[in-house]
Amino acid sequence: MEAAVQGESAVEVQDLVKTYPKAEGNAVDGVSFTIRRGEIFGLLGPNGAGKTTLVGVLTTAVQPSSGAVRIAGADIADALRVKPRIAVLPQTNNLDRSLKAREVLTYHAAYHGVPKAEREARADRLLAELGLADRAKEKVPRYSGGMAQRLMLARALMHDPDVLFLDEPTNNLDPQSRYFLWDRIRELNERGVTIVLTTHDMNEAEQLCDRVAVVDHGKVLVLDTPDELKKIIPGGGLLELHAALPGGAPAATDAAADGADPTLAEGPAADLLRRLRALDAKQVEPLATDGDGESGIARFRLFSDDAGALVPAVIEAVAQEGAQVRDLRLSTPSLEDVFIHLTGRNLRP
């Protein structure tokens, strides 16, 4: 049974559940997916979605409560077979602070049985590639966040893993370091390393990943290529409207993203929504204000194949309602829009 699947799959997850002791609810709540060999696979979700837990289970650091995981054909319970093939770039710095930077690399390789001459050579090569050669003899606590990140990447590569897990690798990086890391990830992938990365950055998932699983509350909501995911949105185009309501009336669109919110039933925001729904759009959604919305500003999204064509009608609808257009944006849907569409919430932390 496995032999056929194994050829292409790097990671197979089936009905995986993780419940932490004494926790309410499941951190990972019945998840199944397969990651193909050689792909860059993204786990996209907000904080607390269960990404780190999922990576923990896939890398033998977290004990699953139920379900099955196979990495490169080996059952995760058979940890001694799995560990040589995987490597992790963790979300937080867990470098061995008692060692010097270069020793972090050589000892890591020694733990993995890489012969001495080879680990010395690899350490030097990786330190040079990641721009750490001149800081190699320093103790780890003196490393800045970005340097520690690069050192952890070098460490992960010291034993030549088949599957590399990166947990929010670019979260705290400046843009330059972020692009540097993206390049390294693409390079590794070209050399045949399967990449599994978690992120809450839509742009990152879109730019980097072959396929993306959108996770929320421990569940995979959808899994597909970024292009296919965008097609989930009704219509290929998107028009976002911010309108100032007459007399500064409360927008009352909080938590209204499901479109049927009772607070919208009355008042100018509801009237405007009804007008917009009468237009030729595939779908119209009021947006939650997330608490940061200006009072008196109502926000809506109109989905359509040709969103541009809606502009005059939208402006007219706003005027008829006695409201004012504050912002009107045309865009092609991004993964962020997909997330908002699926959950009614914004993804930003």
Place this chain on the structure above:
Amino acid sequence: MTAAVTTTTRPLPAGTSKLAMTAFWAILRRDILVTARGFVAFLIQAFMQPLLYLYVFGVVLPKIGIAVPGYGGLLLPGIVTLTVFLASVQGIMLPLALDLGFTREIDDRLLAPTPVGAIVLEKVLFATLRGLISAAILFPLAYWILGDEYLVQSGSIPLMAVLIVLTAVLGSALGLVFGTVVPSEHIALAFAALFTPMLFTGCLQYPWASLHSLPVFRVITLFNPLTYSAEGLRYAMVPLSENGAHTPSLAIGWVLVGLIGFAALFFMLGLRSFKSRAIR
């Protein structure tokens, strides 16, 4: 099964058990390197207290007539216990608490292709070695400090060696328990609350046989694993009487039962606690 699983994947670099051994030794080398770097700190930690003890109690008190001459000979076995025990505890407790703490430095080693139990064994082996090295350093220093008061019989050296190894394992196992249970910020507190009373109720400074007039205290000392070590070493080290008898002490059979029993108990507890901390 093995063959079926690996047919379509890259073969492992070596058999998993060989790889696990390689990882084990590399992790041990890492701990030795870190200790060697802080060797002066190790010396201060391990010897400051025992050497001052030896000088004040073994030399000063007998010289000024507060302690009987020959007290140094009765004290030295207790100081060996103290030194070996502390050196072992210190070799594992705080390092482990830090490794398992907020920064989770242990994670890189947990990802090494070796079983979790082997990582625990490595920690215990390393701390035991630390205890043994401290014993090897202590004896010449004691000889030099105690002078005439250095009275050790050489007939029971194998027994002494066994007792010292068991004491080191005991300290490592107890350090394992506390290093995995107590968060690193509370280690100093745990040390004061737990180890200080242990060092005073463990028959280090007085022979157990001499406690007749304090029956309650005498029973209390039996719950302290250090009693078994100190009494065993007293039996092995204190010069024989003129008719060839050992100094009065706990029976050597009970000493071995006590040491092995406590060490095994602490090791099992520590192993369980480590596993629950290591794999969430």
